[in-house]
Amino acid sequence: MMDVNQFKGHEQVVYLHDKKTGLKAFIAVHDTSLGPAAGGCRMWKYDTETDALNDALRLSRGMSHKNAVAGLKLGGGKAVIMGDPRADKSEELFRAFGRMINGLGGKYISAEDVGISVSDMEIVAEETPYVAGLDKGEHASGDPSPFTATGTYLGIKAAVKHKLGLDDVKGLTVAVQGVGHVGYYLCKHLHAAGAKLLVSDIDLDALKRVVDECDATVVGLDDILTADADVFAPCALGAIVNDDTIGQFKATIIAGAANNQLARDDHGQALMDRGILYAPDYVINAGGIINVAAETRGEYDEAWVNAKVDNIYNSLTTIFERSVSEKRPTNIIADELAAEIIEKARQEKA
Numbered sequence: 001m002m003d004v005n006q007f008k009g010h011e012q013v014v015y016l017h018d019k020k021t022g023l024k025a026f027i028a029v030h031d032t033s034l035g036p037a038a039g040g041c042r043m044w045k046y047d048t049e050t051d052a053l054n055d056a057l058r059l060s061r062g063m064s065h066k067n068a069v070a071g072l073k074l075g076g077g078k079a080v081i082m083g084d085p086r087a088d089k090s091e092e093l094f095r096a097f098g099r100m101i102n103g104l105g106g107k108y109i110s111a112e113d114v115g116i117s118v119s120d121m122e123i124v125a126e127e128t129p130y131v132a133g134l135d136k137g138e139h140a141s142g143d144p145s146p147f148t149a150t151g152t153y154l155g156i157k158a159a160v161k162h163k164l165g166l167d168d169v170k171g172l173t174v175a176v177q178g179v180g181h182v183g184y185y186l187c188k189h190l191h192a193a194g195a196k197l198l199v200s201d202i203d204l205d206a207l208k209r210v211v212d213e214c215d216a217t218v219v220g221l222d223d224i225l226t227a228d229a230d231v232f233a234p235c236a237l238g239a240i241v242n243d244d245t246i247g248q249f250k251a252t253i254i255a256g257a258a259n260n261q262l263a264r265d266d267h268g269q270a271l272m273d274r275g276i277l278y279a280p281d282y283v284i285n286a287g288g289i290i291n292v293a294a295e296t297r298g299e300y301d302e303a304w305v306n307a308k309v310d311n312i313y314n315s316l317t318t319i320f321e322r323s324v325s326e327k328r329p330t331n332i333i334a335d336e337l338a339a340e341i342i343e344k345a346r347q348e349k350a
């Protein structure tokens with residue numbers, strides 16, 4: 001059953017059913033106080049339309065928070081296409097989706113997300129200019145992963161400074177779960193800075209690369225959680241902090257790039273109770289969206305991107321310090337900080 005309270009705070013939600021192509025999609029525009037609502041498009045085999053709508057509502061709200069704390073002049077939005085990404089894609093479907101975005105006149109800017117590739121988005125971009133995150137084109141920003149990794153590395157440094165009082169990661173042990181796009185670049189940063197790396201992945205080639213290039217030590221898929229490390233950096237799966245894992249972590253810092261690391265919001269409090277400092281996921285992993293956002297400003301400006309990515313260190317430090325002084329978990333402080341930034345923009349606009 002749909003809970004109408006889910007719509008709380010959303011400006012506009014659009015549903016499209018294109019009978020010709022079979023496209024069924026929702027676009028949720030959560031907030032445009034800071035600027036156009038930006039957020040990727042997800043394609044997923046949802047069981048019901050309600051599930052798809054709930055996902056769009058939840059994810060678009062998350063994008064408002066992420067874009068606000070990253071200091072971007074962008075609001076939050078998200079699109080979901082109902083369908084199997086392996087079976088239901090067609091050029092016509094993405095064209096119909098592109099026309100749907102275009103109909104919103106720039107209120108929503110899309111990009112790829114789970115189930116959607118850059119090549120799918122290139123078709124969408126033939127129907128609308130309101131697409132970012134492309135490989136080609138005048139202002140294309142390319143692979144966001146190195147920027148996400150740089151921001152995550154700076155976030156780890158901020159956490160290390162706050163929790164351990166150290167200026168760098170030299171001599172510390174970091175357990176990196178998942179050494180794919182982001183995890184690989186993160187390992188490069190950490191290795192160059194003198195950290196010792198413990199890594200896990202299901203992909204043996206990805207592991208070999210970080211063993212060869214970063215002198216990393218491979219540990220088992222479950223052992224990475226309990227590894228004797230100073231920092232646990234989740235860069236693979238969501239919901240890695242859950243009822244089963246919460247008592248297992250030896251690291252006193254959890255700071256990594258994975259999205260939706262807490263299975264539930266109250267796991268933030270549970271980490272705090274255990275003396276574990278948690279770097280809120282959407283704050284520490286914002287490097288990628290910052291890079292994509294550069295496309296929406298017209299000319300791609302690398303100095304602008306780097307300055308915003310560097311600021312992830314300061315944003316996290318603010319959140320950590322506020323968490324201590326207010327005795328409340330970092331994930332809640334991050335949400336409040338985002339809400340304050342959005343509210344300020346709303347009042348300035350009014």
Ligand code: NAD
Nearest residue numbers: 144145148178180181182201202203235236257258259288
């Ligand atoms: P990726 O798919 O390239 O890498 C994920 C890696 O995790 C893969 O190598 C995969 O084999 C591994 N993996 C899967 N299951 C695992 C398990 N059980 N244990 C250990 N490793 C496992 O993805 P990515 O682009 O590097 O993104 C990593 C995380 O960061 C994701 O949660 C993603 O949503 C998030 N994120 C990525 C970006 C970005 O710029 N790519 C931006 C923001 C957030």
